[in-house]
Amino acid sequence: MQLVFEKSIEDQSAVNLPDIDVPQTPAREAIPKELLADEPPPLPELSEREITRHFTQLAQRMMSVDANFYPLGSCTMKYNPKINEWAANLEGFASLHPYQPEDDLQGAMELLYHLRKFLEEIAGLPEVCLQPAAGAQGEMTSIKIIHAYFKDRNDPRDHILIPDSAHGTNPASCALCGQQVTVVKSTPQGLVDMKDLAEKVNEKAAALMITNPNTLGLFDKNIVQITRILHDHGAQLYLDGANMNAIVGQVRPGDFGVDVMHFNLHKTFSTPHGCGGPGAGPIAVAEHLAPYLPIPQVNLADGKFFWDFNRPKSIGKVRTFYGQFAVLVRAYTYIRSLGPQGLKNISDKAVLAANYLAKELQTHYTLPYPLPCTHEFVISADRQKAKGVRALDIAKRLIDFGIHPPTMYFPAIVPECIMIEPTETETLATLNYFVEVMKKIADEATTEPDMVQHAPCTTPVRRVDEVKAAREPNLRWKNEKY
């Protein structure tokens, strides 16, 4: 496919300007010399029809949730019901400006207030803040809150415990907040090693950041005991809620002792995400942490919604204005359109789909942990590796079959890890197609390893050198003309 620059035809344009009816002054005379560029900018010249075709054709080369099965573990790439888009694009929401007075914003604030209440109910915790813009920012906000809480009690603590299966954002958020990280080991069964936890927790530990179910797709059945150990040492339990898709409507994190957690609304509650945005990472806190929440909070008094800045111990603001409003509208719409039974249905079906896939795939791939799993699972391509085909090659080969690659090489504790999360929104036919393709690739690893190592074979761009692209980024288009 040609670049848009290569399609350029001199003097083509997407707009027809009327003939000029005022005296003309060339730009070189009207603009001070020091502000003028040496050359005109290298812009392609195309008609509107050519521009439309160019970008439509490019878009068709992308994989997306709407066009492809997307079993990207840990990311919950579920179908985004189009009613969410309708709601987010309603004139009354889309055209608001955050500087408008409260009286103008009552409808939007009502939505935020009720979303807050829904998430408080789902979390089983008394207060939610909608401000953080992503899961990772929810982590950072929560660590700051925990820090403020201990500082207030004159009980400075310097480290946070994190299991070795955790997502990379967990230690990154700690580092950003100046906290040391102590890694807690996993057992061969993939759960928190209780002995290791007991040895590492002490009066200097601020919190344990746990993902439950964890990134191996396993629900830690010792969670109540884990909570007790932490609380006995005065430490807090932080839940990374990225895997809420497995438990939404089944169990409330507050009920198993969580002190603070984040939601990834873009995962569990269906906003399209990827390529860096957009997202929303509201946090939910227990009573004792609520005084430290960011301001402002959306509140209700005398039948009127208002921005509540009255929180003297607040850590401040973590996001401009009130958070990612359009994502919050989508999450609200999703929750309202499903209702309580519908939310429970999400986790029922997501867990069923993952267990079905895991059971079907275990004939051809190694399952490092015994079933049942929750909403996702990991397989190891160690048998294929022995024939020279790595997890990366298998992931790339899936592209030839119209399937987005799963998450790979994470968690790092599983060699040749492939992490699969089908979500609740796929049909049995799609799941069966995936199984069929995965088995075919496992066979190819024996019969045609060389081909799999060079996959994808049918795409416009074949295997790319990912290291080179990251180390020597070259985003500049060059030819003689420009």
Ligand SMILES: *Cc1c(COP(=O)(O)O)cnc(C)c1O
């Ligand atoms: C996605 C994810 C995060 C980070 O959330 P973002 O919204 O991408 O910032 C943290 N932990 C786990 C387990 C995740 O899957």
